[in-house]
Amino acid sequence: MKANSHPVEIEVNIGAGSVAEAVAAATRAESHGAAQIGVWDSPAGVPDCWTTLGVLSQWVSTVPVGVAVTNPVTRHPVVTARAVASLSEVAQGGVFLGMGTGDSGVYNLAQRAATLRDLREYVTCVRDLLRDGRARWHGADLLLKRESGVRVPVYLAAHGLRSLELAAQTADGIFIGLGYSEDVVREVLSVVRRGAAQANRDPDAIDLVWNAGAISINSDPDRAVTDAGWLVASLSHHFARFGMSSKLVPTEFQEGVRKLGELYDLSQHGHQSTARRQEYIEAAMDLGVWDYLSDRFLIAGSETDVRARIETLRSRGVRKFEIGLSVGGPDGVASVLDLVRRINDSDGS
Numbered sequence: 001m002k003a004n005s006h007p008v009e010i011e012v013n014i015g016a017g018s019v020a021e022a023v024a025a026a027t028r029a030e031s032h033g034a035a036q037i038g039v040w041d042s043p044a045g046v047p048d049c050w051t052t053l054g055v056l057s058q059w060v061s062t063v064p065v066g067v068a069v070t071n072p073v074t075r076h077p078v079v080t081a082r083a084v085a086s087l088s089e090v091a092q093g094g095v096f097l098g099m100g101t102g103d104s105g106v107y108n109l110a111q112r113a114a115t116l117r118d119l120r121e122y123v124t125c126v127r128d129l130l131r132d133g134r135a136r137w138h139g140a141d142l143l144l145k146r147e148s149g150v151r152v153p154v155y156l157a158a159h160g161l162r163s164l165e166l167a168a169q170t171a172d173g174i175f176i177g178l179g180y181s182e183d184v185v186r187e188v189l190s191v192v193r194r195g196a197a198q199a200n201r202d203p204d205a206i207d208l209v210w211n212a213g214a215i216s217i218n219s220d221p222d223r224a225v226t227d228a229g230w231l232v233a234s235l236s237h238h239f240a241r242f243g244m245s246s247k248l249v250p251t252e253f254q255e256g257v258r259k260l261g262e263l264y265d266l267s268q269h270g271h272q273s274t275a276r277r278q279e280y281i282e283a284a285m286d287l288g289v290w291d292y293l294s295d296r297f298l299i300a301g302s303e304t305d306v307r308a309r310i311e312t313l314r315s316r317g318v319r320k321f322e323i324g325l326s327v328g329g330p331d332g333v334a335s336v337l338d339l340v341r342r343i344n345d346s347d348g349s
Contacts, residue, residue, distance in 0.1 A: 007344045008310060009035035009320040010337055011209050013068045015046050015270045016325065022052050023059050025330045030060050032337035035320065038068025038098060041075070044108035045269060050083045057091040065091055068175065068322070069098035069157045072114040072122035073106045078142055081129035085150045098175060099123060100157030103238070104269040113241070116166055123154060123170055155209070159238035160246035161191050168195025173207030175322055177238055179296035180210055184248050185316045209320045210313075211235075214327035215336045216300035224300040228327045230277035232284055232293035234269070236261035256287035270326050303339060310343065 012029040014037065016022035026037045037060060041049040049067045056065050065087075070080055080097070088095045099122065101113040114122070125142065128135035133148035135141075156167035159177035167174040168191065178184055196203035213235065216228035239247045240261025244254045260283055265276065272280075284290040299309050299321075313319075323336060 006314070006319050007347070008314060008340045010333075010340055011036045011038060011068075011320065011322045012333055012337075013038040013040065013322050013324045015040040015042065016052075017046065017271075019047050019052050019055050022047065023055060025325055025333070026056050026065070027059050028330045029333055029337065030063055032334045033341050034063060034333075034337060036064040036066070036096060038066050038096075038322075040105070040270075041067050041070040042103075042105040042108065042269065043074070044267075045104060045271070050087070053087055054090070057087060061092040064094035064096050064153075066096035066152075066155075067098055068155070069100040071100055071102035071106055072118050073102045073111050074109060077122055077125040077129060077135070077137055078144060081126045081144050084126075084152050085130060085144070088150055088152060096153045096155055096173070097126070098155040098157065099126075100175075101163070104266050107266055108269075116163055119156070119163075120166060120170065123156070127154065153207070155207070157211075160242065161187075161248070162246050164188060164191050165195040165198075168192045168203065168206060169199040169201070171206065173209060175209050175211055177211040177235060178248060179235070180313050180316065180318045181296040182316060184296060185313075185318055187248055189317055207320070208318075209322050210318050212299055212321045212323050213297070214323050214332065215306060215310075215321065216298075216327045216332070217303055217306050217335050217339065218300075219302060221301040221305055224302070224305075225294070225298065226278075226281065228298055228300040229284070229290075229294070230272060230280040231326070232290070232297050233260050233264045233280035235297050236289075236293065237264040237266065240264075250292075253289050253292050256284075256289035257293070260284055260287055260289060260293075270324060306336075307339060307343060310340075 012034045014022050014025050039049050039052050040046050084097045101119050125135045125137045129144040130150040133144045153172040155173035156171040157175040158164040158167045193203045213231040214228050216224040218224035236257050240258045249257050
């Protein structure tokens with residue numbers, strides 16, 4: 001491998017319409033080189049995450065599987081601890097546990113996202129249950145009988161600097177939803193280092209996974225951008241939800257990003273119609289934020305374009321991406337994984 005180079009990795013996050021679809025997507029992703037495979041916890045829109053993971057554990061044998069991500073609102077910590085401990089007994093390739101404050105899995109149940117304080121307490125509680133079989137939660141003692149000493153890597157989803165700092169203090173890995181323009185990457189890595197130092201942790205030991213939503217490859221570069229462009233609305237939604245103060249959005253773009261995020265239909269998260277996807281792109285252009293958000297979030301174009309973009313991002317320290325099925329389905333994911341394999345193979349030549 002070339003000096004100072006690191007392999008590019010892809011985590012595939014599956015929001016399938018059925019367990020059978022999830023199995024098909026996961027096994028194909030594994031065969032094409034996915035680093036790990038997650039499933040959504042969004043009960044109103046996709047099959048139950050733990051049921052799906054139980055089935056996947058019998059089909060995926062070489063890479064970790066896990067939930068990406070669950071939340072403190074709809075899942076009691078004992079329920080989550082028991083589920084992930086049970087999964088760890090049968091998953092041949094390992095298990096990971098993703099957590100966040102809650103998005104479609106919460107709002108589509110007529111609930112509100114947890115606070116960061118709630119999330120911190122939830123992570124601590126679940127870890128204590130897995131390690132010791134007991135924990136404190138909201139002033140009460142909790143027990144997890146016949147389970148202790150279970151070690152499962154915990155990932156936190158971070159779409160702002162405050163959640164990013166919390167993740168750097170507490171998590172084994174971070175799903176980073178802040179984008180990867182040059183200035184953003186610089187600030188994200190700085191916050192990770194600071195948060196890790198506050199907790200006397202090694203920042204280099206934290207697995208950083210950058211949420212791309214999708215990587216879109218097409219021989220027609222304009223088509224590739226059109227296919228993936230609607231994702232800027234989905235990612236803007238996370239910014240609009242709690243305000244822009246910790247999202248690294250320049251003042252001149254804040255109002256446009258907020259309005260675009262508010263347009264996003266969370267009830268159809270990941271499954272927007274073709275017409276609605278085009279509406280999001282047109283709205284981003286009309287609001288004057290398309291170029292800004294494209295630079296910050298999109299990886300799309302011809303194979304040559306995407307390869308160059310990935311290499312540029314890797315030079316900034318971005319080398320592991322989270323993608324889903326929303327652009328191109330399993331075929332699109334396989335194409336991305338195949339390109340990444342070629343990039344990594346060329347490093348070793």
